[in-house]
Amino acid sequence: MKQLIGIWSILLWAGVVSVVNAQYLSYDCISEESDLIEGNYSTLLQSFDGSLWVGASAGCWKYDGENTLPVPLNGVFNTLDISAVYEDAEGKKWMGYSTGQVAYEDELGQFLPWEIEEGWPQARITAMQKDSLGQLWIATYGEGVYCYRKGRLYQFGKEEGLVSEDIYDLVIDQAGLVWAANDAGICLLSWQEGEKEVRSFSTTDGLPDNIVTHLFADPDSGVWLGTYDAGIAYCQVKNNQLKVSLPDIWPGGVVSSIAKVDQGQLWVGTQEQGLHVFMLKEQKVIRQETQLEHPPQRIVKLLFDQEGLLWILSHDQGLCRVQARLLNWDNLPVATQAIAIDQQNQIWVGSQKGLYYRPASGGALVPYKLAEDLNIISLHVDHHNRLWLGTFGEGLFILDAEKLDLQEIGAAHGLGNGSILSISGDANGIWLATLGGVYYSPSPSAGGLPRFSRPEATQSIGTDFLYCNHIDHAGNVWFGTDGHGVSYVQKDGTLKTFRTSKDGTSINAVYAITEDGRGRIWISTNDQQLYYLEEGSFQKPKKPMAFGRNEVIGIGSDHFGNILITHQRGLMVYDVATEETIDYHHFYQEAGFSPALNAVATDKEGKVWLGGIRQLLCYTPFYGKYRQQPRLHLEQISVYLDPLDFENKTVLKANENNLIFSYQGVWLSDPEEVRFRYQLKGFDQDWIATRDHQAVYSNLPPGRYEFVVTASQNNQFSSSEQRVSYAFRIRPPLYLQGWFIGASILLVVLLGRYFLQKREGRLQKEALLLKDKVESQYETLKSQINPHFLFNSFNTLVALIEENPKGAVTYVEKLADFYRSILQYREQDAVNLSEEIQVVKDYHFLLTQRYQDHLQLDIAALPQGKRVPPLVVQMLIENAVKHNVISRHHPLKISIYTEANYLVVENAIQPKLTKQPSTGFGLQNIRNRYALLSTLPVKLEQDEKFFRISIPLVVDKLSQ
Amino acid sequence: MRILFFLFLTIVFLIPAQSQRETWQTREGKVNFLSDAPLEMIAASSNELRGVLDVEENTFAFAVSISSFDGFNSPLQRQHFNENYLESTLFPQTSFKGRIIEQVDFSNDGEYVIRAKGILNVHGVEQERIIKSTLVVKGNSISITSNFSVRLDEHNITIPRIVNQKIAEVIQVEVAAVLIKRSNP
DSSP states (O other): OOOOOSEEOOOOOTTTSOOOOEEEEEEEEOTTTSOOOOSOEEEEEEOTTSOEEEEETTEEEEEOSSOEEEOOOBTTBSOOOEEEEEEOTTSOEEEEETTSOEEEEOTTSOEEEOOOTTOOOSSEEEEEEEOTTSOEEEEEESSOEEEEETTEEEEEOGGGTOSOOBEEEEEEOTTOOEEEEETTEEEEEEEETTEEEEEEEOGGGTOSOSOEEEEEEOSSSSEEEEESSSOEEEEEEETTEEEEEOOSOOOOOOEEEEEEETTTEEEEEESSSOEEEEETTTTEEEOOOBSOSSOOOSEEEEEEOTTSOEEEEETTTEEEEEEEEEEEEEOOSSBEEEEEEOTTOOEEEEETTEEEEEOTTOOOOEEEOOSSOOOEEEEEEOTTSOEEEEEBSSOEEEEETTTTEEEEEOGGGTOOOSBEEEEEEOSSEEEEEEBTEEEEEEOOOTTOOOOOBOOGGGGGGSOSOEEEEEEOTTSOEEEEESSSOEEEEOTTSOEEEEOBOTTSOBOOOEEEEEEOTTSOEEEEETTSOEEEEETTEEEOOSSOOOOTTOOEEEEEEOTTOOEEEEETTEEEEEOTTTOOEEEOGGGGTTTTOOEEEEEEEEOTTSOEEEEEBTEEEEEOOOSSOOOOSOEEEEEEEEETTEEOOTTTOOEEOTTOOOEEEEEEEEOTTOGGGOEEEEEEETTOSSOEEESOSEEEEOSOOSEEEEEEEEEESSSOOOTTSOEEEEEEEEOOOGGGSHHHHHHHHHHHHHHHHHHHHHHHHHHHHHHHHHHHHHHHHHHHHHHHTOHHHHHHHHHHHHHHHHHOHHHHHHHHHHHHHHHHHHHHHTTOSOEEHHHHHHHHHHHHHHHHHHHGGGEEEEEOOOOSSEEEOTTHHHHHHHHHHHHBOOSSSSOEEEEEEEETTEEEEEEEOOBOSSOOOOOSHHHHHHHHHHHHHOSSOOEEEEOSSEEEEEEEOEEOTTTO | OHHHHHHHHHHHHHSOOOTTEEEEEEEEEEEEEEEEOSSOEEEEEESBOEEEEETTTTEEEEEEEGGGOBOOSSHHHHHHIIIIISOTTTSOEEEEEEEESSOOOTTSOEEEEEEEEEEEEETTEEEEEEEEEEEEEETTEEEEEEEEEEEGGGGTOOOOGGGTTTSOSEEEEEEEEEEEEEEEO
């Protein structure tokens, strides 16, 4: 090892060397890659859903990080010249036109003309704001200010005290005051007990300029004015008095827009002279350089968004964004290897070829000329404000910059190794991590030199190759080793070593050590892992960090205690409180930042300086709370491609089961990194990770579901992200619904009961019929074997045998036929009418032998295919013969004919002198038998002359 | 009528006497109002609208006598209108005076939609209003038509609860007038 002894004389060339590098903010203009129209821009707004709305003379465009889409305004008015866009507290947008018209957004997101009785202004709308009472204030260029209040539009104009009715801007501040800017200063507008009140302020009240072109309501309090000639001013109303404060000397330009970037900077855009940055703490204006060849000059609007990005809308460059947390320095002549910040807030940079520094007054980084270009690999500022320079192989040096004194420290001071990779120290002592082990020296007095030794305990570390060291808040001194884990020397001098992490993986080479805001030690290892120490062991962060293929190079912490991780693509910040990581690689991709190992230092303002190859990066942590994950919302749910009113409808029909969920995650910092994870609870078993903005489900069975989607900008999901969900139910089809099944069962039961009852009735009737039939048969048989009939028949037969033996034979044959018919038909319910008539004819033949031709039977032509109950007609003939006189003088004529659907049996009434007893059985029997056969009744008509009975004819089923 | 006359005198003399000051005065003027309540529709009109328009100052004044309104559903209704609601003995007339927001060149014939900003006095209560009107300029005459609403509560006109289904809270007013040019020496 090369040993260097002696005191070096120093040649200080500070200030002689010209600027060798430039600091700039990385601008990123999206206009080129988007469909944003070229044109006359008027305004820029960030909606609650995170999207940006750009108003222009040819319409309004919405940018969500991915697409730039025109807002559908065609047909609302016959102009598209938007001059003001406003979003009220309900998220409803208002469009002001340069013609004075106003449109608003309805519940479905469509724009409609705002119809008011008073009519629209006839002058360009320059601003719109709603106050806490819901009153809409509309500023116009030419007609003063309008206020829509309790359903009426009122004007604040010259009569009310506005000196000029050309209003450039209008804002409502945190206190609720309404400020308007015009050519005569500013005005405070209000309603006092129903009366309009205008309070005007001009240069006589302390304003720097009467022409106030822009107003910006400070999110904390008060209002910033942008003027035509005199830059900016800050106004506050205290005790009813206007207080104006004027910062710095104005570099020039008509102020067109102001934005407050976090708490430290006020960005001011001018109409033609680009951007100025006003540092609030220092109360001075600085001019920020950009890497752009043509930075925005004609600024329209500045906007500091929900993610902590600054947006610049300009006529010349369109829409650009700036990550104001990051300030790039490039064009350094060498590779940065170490950074330290001294007590005067000067930044010292060690490189392979010497030392550089940046004076506390700012400006460029300049070389600090030493006699020899040392390869400086570590830097440290001690409590006497001396700079310790650790070199690679060239030993240790102590520089007292005030006294221009450089001391070399070597073997004479106990230091046995010339490669000092890391130096840390406090008021007690200085610790070195070298390639020859740990060296310690008590802190030397002012101007004194150290006496190094190798502490006993550190000899057992296991290796002499040490990469880094760190003194923690408790005074423990940590060392990262090459291959032997991480060790620390406790205050009592004992050594403790960690070789494995909590999950058992071994910790080998440790490249960097830092400490977070909760006092936890973090280490980065050679196998791309980050660990933190908690409860006695090193563990990985709960929420994994997405380094991808990026190699972790260094770690550090900012003054909030968040962990900064430099990797090959750039810088990542791990928020200790939320466990979210935000990767800022996008903002210096073009510059190609490649960080150096352990070149990290935090200055007095809390800015973190990170060294890279030929570059420096300055990271300013923001105080405010900014969005760390995409702003997610459900854009649309469609059923068979038809949009669903999902805000109100949660029950779908059985056939409404093809659904598409469209969602949007707005992450303007890095839109391409947005990933989604969704799950249809009740259908999907697990989360589905995707980059798509749509989830499609088809043929969902009936049931209860909940669609849940979350978004991430770092592809790491846990349960803490914002989630958007839609719970719904698909109803089962009709045939599976409870009430339908119940009703069906009831119907079946009722029908069954009905049929059972009917069957029972029929059986009863049949039983009755059977009984009737049996009775009828009995009666018929009884009548046929009526001794009287037989007696008469036999007498007739006897007479015939003697007189007309042939006729007797015929008679006996007919008698036999008659009885056979009776026997044959009695079992049947009905017989053919022709068969019945045959029986009747046989019966009549038998009777004519007795009554000669005094009994006449007149049978008309009868229809075919009709039926009657058997022996019914015969019974009627028998009845007629039984009850009427039949003689030569009183012949009886019986007519049989059909009438409609009836068979009529008719005879004249010739009552016998001795009335035959009537059982009444015959007719009743006929009626009963018919009750089962026909719905038509048996009709009986009787007058003094005729007896007429009509029996229904039954249709022969066979002939039908 | 006497009050109207005084109004004219006031207006005429308030305007600084200049040579060849160009003013326009009503030749005819009609006011209709309509109260469309759930239970009853009441309409009445007056032909006695009088007014002047000062083209150079862009100011105007119009007035109509309350008692001149006629056409109610019944004589009793008219009596109630005069005595109970508008109290025409206390507040005999209704007026609207102020300034036209737009600058109109009355020497050019044509149709102009203008907004008149002024004080509307109904029932003795003054309200600032912007009233949109259509002007048709044709040679020496200007026809004015206008529709606007008057909220009863804005003018302290209280309606007994028993009849509030019969009288609308917002009265629709329709004005039509023709003005002719009159140059004052």
